[in-house]
C-alpha cells in the first residue's frame with residue numbers, strides 16, 4: 001500500500017537525511033563508504049532511489065526509518081565549544097551539549113565560532129540546512145558584538161551599504177545599538193565593558209566564515225565578544241546558557257513554513 005507521506009520514491013541520500021542519519025552530504029559519504037544497504041544490498045550509487053513504504057534501508061546493519069515529525073532543538077551555545085558533532089582531536093564540541101542519545105541524527109544547522117555564544121539550531125530535518133543556509137537565500141540572523149572603539153556614522157554607513165571583504169563585498173547589513181542593561185547587552189558583557197568599547201547589533205543575510213568579525217574588522221573594530229540572538233524566525237529565549245530545549249510547536253511550524261516555501265521556489 002502506498003505511504004501517503006511519500007507517494008514517490010526518494011533519492012537514497014534524501015531518505016537518509018530525512019531519517020536524521022546525517023545531512024544530505026554526510027549521507028552521500030555514508031553511501032560511498034559502502035555503509036548503506038537497501039533490502040540487504042550495499043548501495044553506493046548516489047542517484048539510487050528507495051520507496052520508503054517498502055524498502056528496508058540499513059546503515060551499518062541498523063534499520064533506519066523516517067520519523068513522522070522532524071526534531072528541532074535550540075541550543076544556547078556557550079563559549080569554548082566547536083560546532084561539530086565529532087572532533088577527532090577530542091576538543092569540547094556542541095555534540096556533548098545536545099541529547100543525541102534521545103534524538104539520534106540531530107545535526108547543527110550552520111555554525112558558530114568556538115568563542116561565539118548564542119542560538120544554534122539542531123534538527124533531523126535534512127532539508128533544513130539546504131533551505132535555510134543556501135548562499136543565495138540565507139535566513140536573516142542578528143548578532144550582538146562587543147567591539148573595540150566607537151562606531152562612527154561613516155562606519156555605520158559602510159556596514160549598511162555593504163563592506164568590502166577579502167572574498168567580495170558583503171551584502172548590506174542592518175546596524176543597531178542595544179541598550180545598556182538589555183538582554184543583548186548583558187550577553188556580550190559578562191566581563192563588563194571598558195571605556196572606548198561599544199556594543200553593536202548587526203543583522204546579516206549571508207553566512208561566510210567569520211563573517212561578522214571580518215565585517216567589523218574591515219571598518220576598524222576588533223570583536224571582543226560575539227553572540228547570536230536571532231536565527232531566521234527563532235529568537236534565543238527560554239533556554240539557559242549551555243542548555244537546550246525543543247522548539248515549541250509554533251516555532252517549529254514557522255521554521256517549516258520557510259523550509260517548505262523555499263523548496264517550492
Ligand code: URA
Nearest residue numbers: 113116210211212213
Ligand atoms: N560571524 C562570525 O564572525 N562568527 C560567528 O561565529 C558567526 C558569525
